[in-house]
Amino acid sequence: MGYHNEYQASIDDPAAFWQEKSSLIQWYKKPSKTLSRDENGHYLWYADGELNSSYLALDYHVENGRGEQTALIYDSPVTNTYRQFTYRELTDKVARFAGALQSLGVCRGERVIIYMPMIPEATIAMLACARLGAIHSVVFGGFAAHELALRINDAQPKVILSASCGIEVEKIIPYKTLLDDAVAQAEHQVDACVVFQRQQLEAELIPGRDYDWQFLESQSEPVAPVPVAATDPLYILYTSGTTGTPKGVIRDNGGHAVAMRYSMANVYGMNAGDVFWAASDVGWVVGHSYIVYGPLMAGCTTVLYEGKPVKTPDAGAFWRVCQQYQVNAIFSAPTAFRAICKEDPDARYFRQYDLSQLKRIFLAGERLDPATYHWLKRHTGLPVIDHWWQTETGWAIAGNPVGIEELPTKAGSATCPVPGFNVQILDNSGRQQAANEQGSVAIKLPMPPGCLQGIWKNPERFKAGYLATYEGYYLSGDGGYLDDDGYLYIMGRTDDVINVAGHRLSTGEMEEIVSAHQDVAECAVVGVADELKGQVPMALIVLKNGVTTPTEQIFEQIRQEVRQQIGALACLKKIHQVERLPKTRSGKILRRLIRQMADGEEYQVPSTIDDVEIIGEISNVLKLVASF
Ligand code: COA
Numbered sequence: 311m312g313y314h315n316e317y318q319a320s321i322d323d324p325a326a327f328w329q330e331k332s333s334l335i336q337w338y339k340k341p342s343k344t345l346s347r348d349e350n351g352h353y354l355w356y357a358d359g360e361l362n363s364s365y366l367a368l369d370y371h372v373e374n375g376r377g378e379q380t381a382l383i384y385d386s387p388v389t390n391t392y393r394q395f396t397y398r399e400l401t402d403k404v405a406r407f408a409g410a411l412q413s414l415g416v417c418r419g420e421r422v423i424i425y426m427p428m429i430p431e432a433t434i435a436m437l438a439c440a441r442l443g444a445i446h447s448v449v450f451g452g453f454a455a456h457e458l459a460l461r462i463n464d465a466q467p468k469v470i471l472s473a474s475c476g477i478e479v480e481k482i483i484p485y486k487t488l489l490d491d492a493v494a495q496a497e498h499q500v501d502a503c504v505v506f507q508r509q510q511l512e513a514e515l516i517p518g519r520d521y522d523w524q525f526l527e528s529q530s531e532p533v534a535p536v537p538v539a540a541t542d543p544l545y546i547l548y549t550s551g552t553t554g555t556p557k558g559v560i561r562d563n564g565g566h567a568v569a570m571r572y573s574m575a576n577v578y579g580m581n582a583g584d585v586f587w588a589a590s591d592v593g594w595v596v597g598h599s600y601i602v603y604g605p606l607m608a609g610c611t612t613v614l615y616e617g618k619p620v621k622t623p624d625a626g627a628f629w630r631v632c633q634q635y636q637v638n639a640i641f642s643a644p645t646a647f648r649a650i651c652k653e654d655p656d657a658r659y660f661r662q663y664d665l666s667q668l669k670r671i672f673l674a675g676e677r678l679d680p681a682t683y684h685w686l687k688r689h690t691g692l693p694v695i696d697h698w699w700q701t702e703t704g705w706a707i708a709g710n711p712v713g714i715e716e717l718p719t720k721a722g723s724a725t726c727p728v729p730g731f732n733v734q735i736l737d738n739s740g741r742q743q744a745a746n747e748q749g750s751v752a753i754k755l756p757m758p759p760g761c762l763q764g765i766w767k768n769p770e771r772f773k774a775g776y777l778a779t780y781e782g783y784y785l786s787g788d789g790g791y792l793d794d795d796g797y798l799y800i801m802g803r804t805d806d807v808i809n810v811a812g813h814r815l816s817t818g819e820m821e822e823i824v825s826a827h828q829d830v831a832e833c834a835v836v837g838v839a840d841e842l843k844g845q846v847p848m849a850l851i852v853l854k855n856g857v858t859t860p861t862e863q864i865f866e867q868i869r870q871e872v873r874q875q876i877g878a879l880a881c882l883k884k885i886h887q888v889e890r891l892p893k894t895r896s897g898k899i900l901r902r903l904i905r906q907m908a909d910g911e912e913y914q915v916p917s918t919i920d921d922v923e924i925i926g927e928i929s930n931v932l933k934l935v936a937s938f
């Protein structure tokens with residue numbers, strides 16, 4: 311069946327389509343219902359099915375003759391460590407660590423926070439939670455203690471799993487110190503912290519609360535997978551919204567497992583035995599879906615890379631990994647390739663390696679700019695495939711479904727909606743836009759299996775943020791259009807979310823921190839274009855009258871505060887002082903206008919603006935800054 315037929319079948323009768331696909335996985339109890347609704351009217355997939363995600367990723371393959379195949383490759387240029395685990399070895403490790411968690415009282419439905427660097431134990435921890443039916447919540451290691459504390463309060467974990475340190479190129483990041491700080495800041499008290507000691511920096515353990523990972527593991531007995539309901543949460547993954555409080559996206563077990571199997575085969579064209587490398591971090595959704603669950607459930611070999619695209623040690627790092635492990639498909643963020651291109655514009659490193667096994671390059675996480683697309687295509691000669699998705703969906707909404715039919719790609723487009731996603735472009739009043747007309751990208755309900763089940767402990771936010779704008783649709787938060795051939799172009803967020811080096815951040819959260827500075831009267835933070843990172847935050851601030859502190863000192867305090875509270879990845883470097891901010895007559899700051907002015911785009915001054923003269927003032931400040 312070609313793409314169009316498969317897509318149409320999924321839209322015409324979603325229940326029949328996904329009922330057939332449910333046989334992609336091994337259930338303990340096959341679902342008799344494919345699509346149903348809960349008491350609030352939200353769609354549920356496979357409601358009465360039973361399964362275990364850790365079993366599907368591990369034991370299933372051992373039982374089916376893949377026990378000796380490599381499941382996980384750990385490649386860490388920053389520590390010079392290279393290890394491989396077969397499916398049998400990984401199953402044993404996960405089963406034993408699940409035993410360790412069980413001994414701390416972790417059981418089905420209990421939450422466990424994982425705050426770890428890119429080491430195999432992070433994967434082992436996730437799968438061990440899944441084995442027990444516990445709900446993991448991985449927090450990206452680049453987040454500061456305050457962010458971790460927010461997540462501890464929201465998820466209320468019984469246990470936190472961490473490591474003594476992370477390594478950023480040559481810098482050692484003391485994770486344990488950040489963890490202690492976060493636990494001290496959080497109102498919710500955890501029962502235990504389990505710390506993996508790394509030789510680069512051993513951490514001091516707090517007696518009675520902290521456990522040594524290696525010791526605890528050595529004392530534990532392996533446990534078998536616990537059957538869970540398809541609708542039981544597998545994990546909570548926090549993502550940035552428009553406010554300072556992150557949203558805990560809930561992913562179920564059953565729909566997710568089917569989506570992972572379906573997407574590995576159809577979106578990425580991967581079969582059991584293939585080597586798949588998602589060069590991302592387990593702290594992001596890409597890491598959840600395509601470092602851990604997707605490739606392992608599909609019986610592939612997955613690569614866990616603790617390094618950067620450049621500087622570890624050079625811009626050939628990605629190609630070295632691809633050659634060394636005979637990687638068949640690589641997936642990363644455009645920013646990673648922009649960093650490579652900057653250091654190796656003629657792609658000399660690419661030609662130094664034998665990459666005959668590499669079939670395709672997949673990109674997502676931010677817009678794939680045409681320059682990077684063309685650079686990659688020209689120098690690698692490989693299909694370069696952009697695909698668009700979000701933490702909320704867990705897998706690609708639009709892409710080139712190479713496992714069904716490889717469609718021609720177009721620069722700037724994420725190709726076509728993936729089967730299951732009824733993508734529509736709507737105007738403000740909810741009417742469908744004609745081809746080539748921009749609007750809000752919405753997905754008609756029901757979304758396919760694997761997408762968010764809700765926001766942890768916040769059904770109101772789920773409804774208000776995603777479902778209330780257009781009745782019967784999911785609001786993606788992105789703007790874009792479909793062309794005459796049905797190709798989707800994503801043009802950027804329509805809310806206050808920005809994307810810095812593939813990392814999703816909230817400008818609203820940054821504004822809260824900036825405004826809290828004693829000398830700031832008000833501020834606006836927007837995402838402005840950046841050659842390497844795609845976007846970076848920029849703050850315009852209005853200082854209070856009578857402030858005598860030198861502005862550069864205030865700016866530096868603000869930079870440090872953002873770094874301290876959110877983390878280094880927020881990198882609010884651009885701060886400018888203005889006399890006033892452009893606002894509507896009702897007092898709403900015109901952030902879009904500021905962004906357009908900063909990016910040198912054409913803009914229209916809204917008729918609702920409070921004072922039109924302010925445009926000239928802001929424009930002068932931005933021009934002055936740009937001329938430096
Ligand atoms: N733990 C601790 N700190 C981290 C971190 C982590 N896991 N990840 C990033 N940081 C820190 C960095 O050390 C840096 O700190 P610094 O300001 O003290 O130097 C800061 O956060 C910003 O990091 P980053 O945004 O990664 O910028 P960079 O200049 O170090 O590297 C790239 C630029 C393009 C090489 C890098 O951003 C990259 O590899 N991006 C790909 C992103 C990606 O894979 N995203 C996943 C979506 S698919």
Ligand code: AMP
Binds near residue numbers: 677
């Ligand atoms: P995250 O939830 O961190 O994966 O970020 C999701 C957001 O990143 C989306 O809503 C988009 O704004 C952006 N994004 C992800 N992939 C793409 C893509 N291929 N093209 C354009 N934007 C993308």
